[in-house]
Amino acid sequence: MNTKGPMIKFLLIGILSVSTLSGCMFAGSTEQSADGETIEPTRTFSTSLQDSSIRKNLVSKLKKEFTSKANDIHVTVYNRVVLLTGRVDSQESLDKAVLIASKTPHVRQIQSELSRGEPRTFLESMGDGWLSTSVSFRMSFTRNFPSNRVEDAVYEGTLYLLGEVTTAEEEQSIKIASKTLGANKVISLMEILQPTN
Secondary structure (H helix, E strand, C coil), X not given: CCCHHHHXXXXXXXXXXXXXXXXXXXXXXXXXXXXXXXXXXXXXXXXXXXXXXXXXXXXXXHHHHCCCCCCEEEEEEECCEEEEEEEECCHXXXXXXXXXXXXXXXXXXXXXXXXXXXXXXXXXXXXXXXXXXHHHHHHHCCCCCCHHHEEEEXXXXXXXXXXXXXXXXXXXXXXXXXXXXXXXEXXXXXXXXXXXX
């Protein structure tokens, strides 16, 4: 019986799991910013898990409340800050979505970019997905850029940036995002980290 194949797969899964954890495990500890300053991000590995839980919980609540296709609401969470993007059919729906988000456990801040109007088309949705992927790719492969501390969301060509960065890193984030093909507008909702030294 050949056990070599399964054993190699098991080892690879283990290595990938450790690598993934190590990328998050030390979040929240002191580190060097892209411009050489000593900073202390507050988002820990535990917080990243909490972000996933908040998003899952909130998306579920919104789907139960808004069954009409006229309401197109999207949720992004970073460091317990909730960003709501999309279109709704009325001011009442907009207010209700924000209220539901505010009552979700562990949420510390809400950024609402919801507006009244028609939801985006399928092609617009595909374009937004491609834009988000392109921005994430460019940030990941930009030398000395802290892509692990930046999260993006896209709706109808508008790029929203969340995360924890220094002033210089925020400027770099906006520059990368604005120069990505398809970006109509860039809105920074990032929290600015102050140097500890």
